[in-house]
Amino acid sequence: MSVNNSSKPQYKQNIGTIIHSVAMILFFLLSANTQAKPPILLSKHSAWWKTQNKPTPKQGWDTFTTNIKKYHPYIHQQVQETGSIMFLVNMRVNKKGRVDFAEIWDSNTTDSLLKDTILQAIKYNSFTPYLSTKGKRINENTLVLMEIPADAEDLITQPQDTTQPNKAITPSRFLGGDEAFREYIIDQFVYPARCVNASISGYVLVRFMVNRNGLVTHCRIKESSSKCPEFSVEAIRILKACPKWIPAKFEGKNIAAWFEVPISLSVQ
Secondary structure, eight states: OHHHHHHHHHHHHHHHHHHHHHHHHHHHHHHHHHSOOOOOOOGGGOOTTOOTTOOOBTTOHHHHHHHHHHHOHHHHHHHHHHOOEEEEEEEEEOTTSOEEEEEEEEESOOOHHHHHHHHHHHHHSOBOOOBOTTSOBOOSOEEEEEEEOOOGGGGSOOGGGGGSOGGGEEOOEETTOHHHHHHHHHHHOOOOHHHHHTTOOEEEEEEEEEOTTSOEEEEEEEEEOTTOHHHHHHHHHHHHTOOOEEOEEETTEEEOEEEEEEEEEOOO
């Protein structure tokens, strides 16, 4: 009897330990399942240069960015010291205008504190929903361009901007990288009808300036296909209509600098 009595409490203790362990496992599983998971960015919604019907702060971008600089002196200081800061934000807005998910997709800053502050501000504010061309709400995430601009006088191109040694400059680039720029060219380029009918492939080398604010200016043709001069005209058009780039940097500050890009398309 004494053996049986001593083993019974031990049996209960073991059962209690097992139940506790199972409960802890279930708790961790439930906790993991309730955490927000980043939605998939569909290719059809990744064309950030198409801004129509994209989510915007309900108070407008100007008020939104002004308030950020007003209530976060550190961000205002960084913008004034380095120049405009741009973000591509991967975000999704729910039916109530709240941001379900947001992450920095690309930016011209590596400052993690600044990025975290921006994301907190985005999630704190209400946004308009993402709409289709027919005006219906799209329950998917998309890329949204956000810019915190510097004061106008800080964006004026200075003579020394374009004379810095190339090795010392961090070159300008298209938000999203080379692949995004290639997609922009293909998406926006209207191939000249005469060249299509004659099956003429086109090539052009364009030189342009990206100013301190990321705007493309001073487009010039350096090389082009002699058989299809219309190709050069179209290349200039889409570059002038190009959305903002990440400006070049010198010693941590935005500067205006020249950039060259070849565009080569063929008739299939």
